[in-house]
Amino acid sequence: MPQGCEKGQVFELSCVVVEYIVNPKFQVLPQDQGASKGNSVDLMLYGDGVRVRQSKNPERHRKIAERYGDVDLLLKGSDPVGRIAFSEPLSIGCFAPKEESGQDTVWQSVADSLMLQATTLVPMVQKARAAKTRIWNRSDPPACRIFKRLRDVTAADLTLVESGVILDFEPIPPFRFHGVYRVQVKSGEAETQEIRVKVE
Numbered sequence: 001m002p003q004g005c006e007k008g009q010v011f012e013l014s015c016v017v018v019e020y021i022v023n024p025k026f027q028v029l030p031q032d033q034g035a036s037k038g039n040s041v042d043l044m045l046y047g048d049g050v051r052v053r054q055s056k057n058p059e060r061h062r063k064i065a066e067r068y069g070d071v072d073l074l075l076k077g078s079d080p081v082g083r084i085a086f087s088e089p090l091s092i093g094c095f096a097p098k099e100e101s102g103q104d105t106v107w108q109s110v111a112d113s114l115m116l117q118a119t120t121l122v123p124m125v126q127k128a129r130a131a132k133t134r135i136w137n138r139s140d141p142p143a144c145r146i147f148k149r150l151r152d153v154t155a156a157d158l159t160l161v162e163s164g165v166i167l168d169f170e171p172i173p174p175f176r177f178h179g180v181y182r183v184q185v186k187s188g189e190a191e192t193q194e195i196r197v198k199v200e
Helices: 058-067 122-130
Strands: 011-013 017-032 041-053 075-077 083-086 090-101 104-109 114-120 134-136 144-149 167-171 179-187 193-199
Touching (some): 017 058, 017 179, 017 193, 041 058, 041 179
Parallel strands (some): 075 134
Antiparallel strands (some): 114 167
16 A cells, blocks of 8 residues: 555546656666576566656646547546556567678568567556546456567557566567567657667
8 A cells, every 4th residue: 555545545547647758768688588488588678768747747748648538537446546658659670680791780570480568558548438437446457468479569559558567579489589689669750769689
């Protein structure tokens, strides 16, 4: 229970996403999945940036929230249910070196060999808008988990992506991460960010 809150206290929110991540910067880290998954390695994508909070920047927050219809709601719950999300849709790609020609490296997509795990809050917002008063409880699904082959991921899948929830590249056997990879991430109309990661 949050500090200073009394047992049984009911919280009310006017939106699902109470904080947006604007102009995010991303990093990619390899993570060993252990013996249960054959000691394979996943790539974990993390992002953070300028935070636009409803409580501190109400006008800027509302301008973003209106694009998703996440305004003027009535949400109630025994715990704060506000979420944090990236303000813009994401576009993600992963590439491996194919061959070297002189000083130039030719990169090829490995989107057909990876599953992407992410979480979008769009269905949660839609569900909240469909009800006059939405009572949230622990049995409610937190959001919509996306688990798709990377080549099949759509723009809608990566809209209103929840921040703080790992975006996970999981290799599809027999493919395994080994060597150097180039991950590209684009947030809305911002320039594409390129992160290189080496997997031993």
